[in-house]
Amino acid sequence: MLGWLIKRLVSLVAWAALLLAPMRLQAATLTTTQTLQAVISPLGGLFSFPNSVTLTKSGTTFSNYTGSLSVQYRTRTTQSTGSGSITVKATADFTPTGGPSIATPPSTGDALQYTCSGATLGTSCSSTQTVSTSAATNVVTLSASECTGGGGSCSSTSPNTVTLNFTLTDDPQYKTGSYSATLTFTISAT
Amino acid sequence: MKKVLALTAFALLFAASSALAQLGATTGTTTMSVAVVAEAGLTVNTSTTTLTESGASFSPYTGTTSLTYYIRTTPSTGGGNIQLEVTTDFAPTGGPSVGSPPTGTDALKYTCTVSSPGTACTGSQTSSKTAQTPVGTFGAGANSAFAGNSASVAWSLTNDPLYKVATYTATVTFTISAT
Numbered sequence: 527m528l529g530w531l532i533k534r535l536v537s538l539v540a541w542a543a544l545l546l547a548p549m550r551l552q553a554a555t556l557t558t559t560q561t562l563q564a565v566i567s568p569l570g571g572l573f574s575f576p577n578s579v580t581l582t583k584s585g586t587t588f589s590n591y592t593g594s595l596s597v598q599y600r601t602r603t604t605q606s607t608g609s610g611s612i613t614v615k616a617t618a619d620f621t622p623t624g625g626p627s628i629a630t631p632p633s634t635g636d637a638l639q640y641t642c643s644g645a646t647l648g649t650s651c652s653s654t655q656t657v658s659t660s661a662a663t664n665v666v667t668l669s670a671s672e673c674t675g676g677g678g679s680c681s682s683t684s685p686n687t688v689t690l691n692f693t694l695t696d697d698p699q700y701k702t703g704s705y706s707a708t709l710t711f712t713i714s715a716t
Numbered sequence: 717m718k719k720v721l722a723l724t725a726f727a728l729l730f731a732a733s734s735a736l737a738q739l740g741a742t743t744g745t746t747t748m749s750v751a752v753v754a755e756a757g758l759t760v761n762t763s764t765t766t767l768t769e770s771g772a773s774f775s776p777y778t779g780t781t782s783l784t785y786y787i788r789t790t791p792s793t794g795g796g797n798i799q800l801e802v803t804t805d806f807a808p809t810g811g812p813s814v815g816s817p818p819t820g821t822d823a824l825k826y827t828c829t830v831s832s833p834g835t836a837c838t839g840s841q842t843s844s845k846t847a848q849t850p851v852g853t854f855g856a857g858a859n860s861a862f863a864g865n866s867a868s869v870a871w872s873l874t875n876d877p878l879y880k881v882a883t884y885t886a887t888v889t890f891t892i893s894a895t
Contacts, residue, residue: 571742577747587756685740698861702794705752709745712743
């Protein structure tokens with residue numbers, strides 16, 4: 527009996543050796559190559575966008591209403607030839623009627639205007655801009671080879687920011703009440 | 717090997733989409749709001765109103781003060797007014813006086829003109845050193861023009877022979893209010 531068992535064990539060991547040996551002996555190195563291609567495109571995005579801005583006033587009677595808004599953005603424009611911009615447009619005029627209006631103000635001198643300051647990438651709009659319901663107006667102008675973050679040839683800050691300071695004429699013709707409008711900001715980059 | 721290549725490609729695509737999400741949106745909207753409330757403002761166009769005697773001896777001294785007012789009152793429930801008060805009596809003493817005239821019938825009086833949407837005071841008013849007196853009133857939903865609307869006060873000061881010869885000045889304060 528013992529002899530039989532030993533014979534069986536030897537056979538098993540032999541079979542195991544036969545099975546394992548070919549794997550060690552047949553191991554080989556296979557290499558192949560893969561080409562990876564990354565297409566880096568110009569891009570622009572608006573971040574942490576405040577969903578409301580309130581205009582208020584203080585002090586002098588019938589002085590302008592004022593308020594400010596900071597916009598965060600990231601962008602990348604094409605080397606040497608690219609450009610881009612951030613613009614703003616009133617996509618909905620003040621409602622209800624009877625108060626301020628961007629498109630049809632009660633008095634000729636009424637306007638919703640803004641100045642831009644502190645753009646950390648690109649150039650802020652250079653003068654007082656008048657908000658329009660029919661056309662977008664400039665906030666930031668981007669040049670070629672602009673990029674957000676990382677320092678060096680890119681901006682040192684990320685995201686970038688720009689501040690808009692709004693003024694709205696306080697026309698005695700406005701009826702008392704609460705009014706709201708919608709402003710849409712758009713960023714583009716090439 | 718094909719599985720390895722597929723996994724690698726999928727990883728690259730996933731990384732690219734994650735990068736796009738981190739760059740934000742190309743547009744953003746914000747709601748701009750403003751609360752318009754009742755307001756009133758006044759400009760006195762005539763900084764010094766000189767009262768002069770016209771023609772007949774001891775006829776009253778007269779002169780006109782021009783005003784521009786700006787007003788917005790609340791529709792349905794609002795209102796407003798313009799008033800005046802002699803906050804500093806004529807000085808030096810010895811001449812006309814609003815508070816202590818040398819003759820009981822001496823008075824600094826005025827009539828009012830206020831353009832729409834205001835309503836002028838009625839008839840001749842007697843100015844006072846101790847209380848405001850009316851110039852004009854405004855109803856609910858009154859709105860002046862962007863450039864303002866006109867008003868004026870036409871003065872008449874008794875020419876009492878008891879006044880000593882000199883130049884006398886007083887201060888009149890106008891007040892406008894709106895609700």
